[in-house]
Amino acid sequence: MSRASNGKPGFSYESQEAFNWVDYLKETGGSAAPAKCFKQFETPPKNEFRPGMKLEARDPRNLTSICIASVISTIGPRLRLRLDGSDDKSDFYRIVDSTDLHPNGYCEKRNELLQPPLGFMGNPSSWNTFLKRTKSSASFAPESFFKPEPPTPSANFFEVGMKLEAVDRKNAQLICPAAVGAIDKDQIHVVFDGWKGAFDYWCRYDSREIFPVGWCQKGEHPLQPPGNRAVPPKNRIRNNHSEEETREKSATPPIERSLNHINSTDGEKCVIYIKTSCDCGPYIEKDKLRTLNVKKVGPVPITSGLHVAVQSLVDCAKHQRTMFSRIRDGNGRVIININYGDKVHSKRLPPIETNDALWAFLREFLQDVDACQRLFSPDGFIKCEQCTNASSSEKKANFPTGSIKKSQPSSPATAEGLLKSVPNEPVSRDHRRHLEENGNIGEVKKIRLSVGDKEKVKSEKRRSSGANSNGGATRNSLNNSLSTEVAQGNKLFFKKNVTKNFRIILQE
Ligand SMILES: [Zn+2]
Numbered sequence: 001m002s003r004a005s006n007g008k009p010g011f012s013y014e015s016q017e018a019f020n021w022v023d024y025l026k027e028t029g030g031s032a033a034p035a036k037c038f039k040q041f042e043t044p045p046k047n048e049f050r051p052g053m054k055l056e057a058r059d060p061r062n063l064t065s066i067c068i069a070s071v072i073s074t075i076g077p078r079l080r081l082r083l084d085g086s087d088d089k090s091d092f093y094r095i096v097d098s099t100d101l102h103p104n105g106y107c108e109k110r111n112e113l114l115q116p117p118l119g120f121m122g123n124p125s126s127w128n129t130f131l132k133r134t135k136s137s138a139s140f141a142p143e144s145f146f147k148p149e150p151p152t153p154s155a156n157f158f159e160v161g162m163k164l165e166a167v168d169r170k171n172a173q174l175i176c177p178a179a180v181g182a183i184d185k186d187q188i189h190v191v192f193d194g195w196k197g198a199f200d201y202w203c204r205y206d207s208r209e210i211f212p213v214g215w216c217q218k219g220e221h222p223l224q225p226p227g228n229r230a231v232p233p234k235n236r237i238r239n240n241h242s243e244e245e246t247r248e249k250s251a252t253p254p255i256e257r258s259l260n261h262i263n264s265t266d267g268e269k270c271v272i273y274i275k276t277s278c279d280c281g282p283y284i285e286k287d288k289l290r291t292l293n294v295k296k297v298g299p300v301p302i303t304s305g306l307h308v309a310v311q312s313l314v315d316c317a318k319h320q321r322t323m324f325s326r327i328r329d330g331n332g333r334v335i336i337n338i339n340y341g342d343k344v345h346s347k348r349l350p351p352i353e354t355n356d357a358l359w360a361f362l363r364e365f366l367q368d369v370d371a372c373q374r375l376f377s378p379d380g381f382i383k384c385e386q387c388t389n390a391s392s393s394e395k396k397a398n399f400p401t402g403s404i405k406k407s408q409p410s411s412p413a414t415a416e417g418l419l420k421s422v423p424n425e426p427v428s429r430d431h432r433r434h435l436e437e438n439g440n441i442g443e444v445k446k447i448r449l450s451v452g453d454k455e456k457v458k459s460e461k462r463r464s465s466g467a468n469s470n471g472g473a474t475r476n477s478l479n480n481s482l483s484t485e486v487a488q489g490n491k492l493f494f495k496k497n498v499t500k501n502f503r504i505i506l507q508e
Pocket residue numbers: 277278279372373374375384385386387388
């Protein structure tokens with residue numbers, strides 16, 4: 001196989017460039033719903049929140065309650081939120097100008113009590129203690145971060161056939177191109193291209209989950225191209241795009257391509273692959289690492305990538321306290337949380353703004369926890385020579401466990417260095433399992449998906465048949481779907497349901 005054809009590096013399907021509304025409207029013959037239809041500002045509000053900040057938020061499952069919530073991540077003008085005391089399965093998204101969000105003290109001013117979230121995991125009698133502890137250790141988002149709500153349209157101005165952008169309610173972090181399929185008084189039927197109704201829903205015309213065409217791009221929110229999920233009959237944009245991309249890719253060696261990709265994103269985005277088959281050292285539980293939900297992060301801003309990468313490893317720690325003590329702290333924006341001694345402890349990481357600094361930090365971090373320094377990689381799930389060789393012997397000669405090796409002969413600290421240091425060799429048969437675990441499917445000759453979710457199977461089938469019939473296109477499309485699920489820090493937990501159901505089966 002040629003590595004150029006594995007199509008791993010350089011995916012940017014999560015970014016706005018991958019989807020062009022102008023072409024799409026031409027191709028599908030639709031018109032965009034005018035801005036007056038929406039309860040959204042034409043210019044999406046600025047998102048100043050940072051992960052880890054707390055606020056008061058309406059419990060989406062119990063609308064009479066206001067709870068303490070934490071910002072888990074930010075995505076464009078939206079926040080991924082988790083109510084303190086609930087688990088990650090009830091995370092939800094809100095735009096920063098939502099009336100469901102309030103600064104600290106909102107309840108108190110109104111003589112209301114902050115409520116435990118529906119499904120509070122603690123003992124109900126411990127709520128007050130929990131609340132006190134949470135509030136005392138929290139960094140609350142300043143009042144200026146909360147933006148005023150946009151005005152409500154005076155009537156339902158939508159017409160059938162109008163195009164818009166809409167939240168995919170089954171994967172709430174995604175916003176996808178959609179159309180108005182039907183109208184009933186105050187309700188509109190939001191229809192997603194190519195899904196035969198699986199994701200469609202009715203909502204009020206003033207729903208905060210629908211946006212005018214172009215909203216995502218203006219708000220730097222990813223827009224999921226329809227072809228990522230299925231190819232609508234009239235729309236061949238996705239295919240054309242894949243072909244172009246395949247051509248482009250085979251022309252440029254993968255490493256350079258990946259560097260271009262990393263360097264070309266001005267706001268310094270990063271892509272981090274977590275190679276869970278690498279030696280993770282004595283502090284991390286191998287099994288937890290292997291079942292990690294996120295194996296690819298990005299393209300996301302540097303700070304989000306840093307947060308997800310470090311927090312993911314910390315979450316896999318054998319001994320939280322020891323792990324915690326090994327993280328170097330600083331005064332940056334990223335905060336890592338860890339649970340021990342019945343308390344949540346936080347540590348602030350150093351300020352990191354560039355890919356160079358990011359990779360230098362990650363390498364040091366891996367070194368500090370005695371793990372393989374290629375466990376994080378900017379360039380896909382490329383074979384790690386060191387760990388593959390070591391896996392047959394009991395211990396990795398170069399990485400004796402149990403002590404910090406700051407004097408370890410260092411591999412290059414920059415993304416470029418890391419990429420260049422990655423061995424570029426054909427893949428052996430022995431290595432197949434390693435690849436499979438890593439999700440590297442560049443080697444796959446035939447791909448069969450066994451998926452629990454019916455929709456997913458349908459879409460995969462349709463996507464494969466819709467895509468170019470050569471293997472490369474099929475692989476690309478599978479890669480897309482995988483990387484789409486895994487991509488971006490904010491999609492972190494969503495993956496849980498999907499990926500467990502995915503199995504990549506290698507056939508001769
Ligand atoms: Zn390794």
